[in-house]
Amino acid sequence: MKHQLGDAPIQQKYREQMNAIAHALDDVLNPELHAPPGTTGAARETGFVLLVYPIGNLANGDARCNYISNGADRKDVVALMKEMIARFEGQPEMAGRV
Template sequence: MTERLGDGPISQQYREQMNAIASVLDETFNGEARGAARSTGFVLLVFPFGTADGARCNFISNGANRKDVVALMREMIARFEGQPEIKGTA
């Protein structure tokens, strides 16, 4: 892998669909609001099923800060692993 996880662009096979879905999600959750006026953030993860070779997970958000996304994922993993006492900022 030439890029660090999340540093590369969305894989070409998913780019058009992910951008379209992100646009619909943003409008659904935030209406016409843009930028800091949005009330709801999201992250869409897309990956191929059936690969065990560390296939790339593509993601897109409606402007979420990468640091906040990492904190969110850490908190979710902790909850999934039965450690709900771990607190963060996401």
């Protein structure tokens, strides 16, 4: 069965790496709280989401996006993504510079 972008658990080929990255990011961003990324509540001051996907294949529906966070509330993530999409759509395509 084909999944829509990120509606399934993390693909096994990314699971170990994404968990390691999430733990490392949480340790850097929330050093006072040495807890697993699934912990939620006021103890964390900084939230994050990590999206991992194969480059160039999402737009044509041939791939999916893998998602992990450090316990972010889904409503907050939806609001964040809506804001980012609006921001990205409102900006012209920009070329990178060195």
